[in-house]
Amino acid sequence: MRTLLVTGAAGFIGSALCRFLRAFDHARVIGIDKMSYASSRESLDCLSDDKNFQLVEVDICDSGKMDEIIKAAQPDGIMHLAAETHVDRSIDSPYDFIQNNIVGTFSLLEATRKYLASTSKEKREGFRFLHVSTDEVYGSLGETGSFTEDTQYSPNSPYAASKAGADHLARAWYKTFGVPVVISNCSNNYGPFQFPEKLIPLSVMKALNGEKIPIYGQGINVRDWLFVDDHAEALFLVLLRGRLGEKYNIGGASERRNIDLINDMCAVLDRLLPESPHCPHSKLITFVSDRPGHDERYSMDFSKLKNELGWEPKTNISTGLEKTVQWYINNRSWCEKIKYSGERLGQIK
Numbered sequence: 001m002r003t004l005l006v007t008g009a010a011g012f013i014g015s016a017l018c019r020f021l022r023a024f025d026h027a028r029v030i031g032i033d034k035m036s037y038a039s040s041r042e043s044l045d046c047l048s049d050d051k052n053f054q055l056v057e058v059d060i061c062d063s064g065k066m067d068e069i070i071k072a073a074q075p076d077g078i079m080h081l082a083a084e085t086h087v088d089r090s091i092d093s094p095y096d097f098i099q100n101n102i103v104g105t106f107s108l109l110e111a112t113r114k115y116l117a118s119t120s121k122e123k124r125e126g127f128r129f130l131h132v133s134t135d136e137v138y139g140s141l142g143e144t145g146s147f148t149e150d151t152q153y154s155p156n157s158p159y160a161a162s163k164a165g166a167d168h169l170a171r172a173w174y175k176t177f178g179v180p181v182v183i184s185n186c187s188n189n190y191g192p193f194q195f196p197e198k199l200i201p202l203s204v205m206k207a208l209n210g211e212k213i214p215i216y217g218q219g220i221n222v223r224d225w226l227f228v229d230d231h232a233e234a235l236f237l238v239l240l241r242g243r244l245g246e247k248y249n250i251g252g253a254s255e256r257r258n259i260d261l262i263n264d265m266c267a268v269l270d271r272l273l274p275e276s277p278h279c280p281h282s283k284l285i286t287f288v289s290d291r292p293g294h295d296e297r298y299s300m301d302f303s304k305l306k307n308e309l310g311w312e313p314k315t316n317i318s319t320g321l322e323k324t325v326q327w328y329i330n331n332r333s334w335c336e337k338i339k340y341s342g343e344r345l346g347q348i349k
């Protein structure tokens with residue numbers, strides 16, 4: 001069986017990816033995570049008795065430890081998801097984003113290069129490094145058009161700029177050093193175990209508590225929503241069959257204005273919890289000052305992935321939103337244990 005290293009394994013998407021890889025016995029998985037505020041051990045609880053899964057607590061910037069782990073594991077691939085990921089936090093503390101996203105990716109690429117130089121020819125020839133990135137590197141769209149893999153990079157937030165920098169490093173390590181890299185850029189993910197600072201889980205938790213649901217600006221910013229399990233499947237496909245040195249966009253084919261999405265979410269809550277004293281939940285929606293540099297619209301053209309590798313999202317936004325809201329209702333205690341009170345982040349005073 002192949003061995004894969006997944007960085008950011010205890011994060012939202014990384015944990016979904018580990019659960020997916022193990023559910024289908026696709027690989028022996030070694031999860032790497034420094035266990036930051038955004039990590040959740042519980043998201044990997046279902047793998048605690050799985051002898052083909054291991055979670056190692058380490059910072060990818062610790063090159064000595066990463067060299068040891070990679071040498072011992074002799075992986076057939078690395079799926080790199082570890083990053084600081086919340087745009088608002090990147091406004092408050094940009095240093096963390098430069099360090100973890102740019103320096104972290106650099107360290108991991110160097111560790112990979114060292115490993116490939118020391119391992120067998122057979123391992124080297126089959127090896128792949130998947131660098132996981134975001135649509136935010138492309139900047140912002142107006143009312144029409146979509147991002148393709150050829151869209152020029154125009155990152156607007158410190159988060160997006162740090163991811164763009166990391167993408168360029170990954171590409172350069174392919175071109176210059178021949179590290180077998182493939183890059184994926186995905187749209188906004190949603191689903192179970194997402195840290196409740198992001199739009200959907202934050203809004204669900206606020207609504208369940210009868211608190212105001214903050215919507216930035218007028219709520220007209222458009223995002224393309226991708227269900228996390230669909231994303232996990234796409235990532236594995238791109239790792240296995242994506243062309244080396246290429247980029248692949250991954251989208252959910254579900255564009256929504258934030259205000260429409262949150263109104264839909266409130267309607268789901270009204271339906272699932274008809275006895276709640278907070279019905280109709282939409283009355284909790286409150287408009288607050290906009291995020292500085294807030295991108296207007298993202299839209300992903302993922303026809304390259306569809307045409308070359310035959311992938312399409314399976315979950316539409318209605319089904320995915322219902323599943324997600326139901327998960328947060330059933331797992332309220334998971335959110336309540338988290339040390340984040342839902343306070344506003346990312347304002348420039």
Ligand SMILES: NC(=O)c1ccc[n+]([C@@H]2O[C@H](COP(=O)([O-])OP(=O)(O)OC[C@H]3O[C@@H](n4cnc5c(N)ncnc54)[C@H](O)[C@@H]3O)[C@@H](O)[C@H]2O)c1
Nearest residue numbers: 008010011012013034036038039059060082083134188189
């Ligand atoms: N969530 C989204 O909507 C979305 C959209 C596009 C791209 N992405 C990308 O997908 C990846 C995963 O995102 P997510 O939503 O799961 O993020 P997340 O914040 O939920 O999880 C990230 C994980 O990475 C870990 N990590 C951070 N720095 C690390 C380091 N130096 N060493 C080891 N571990 C470290 C954190 O501890 C955390 O567990 C990121 O690279 C992100 O940029 C996410």
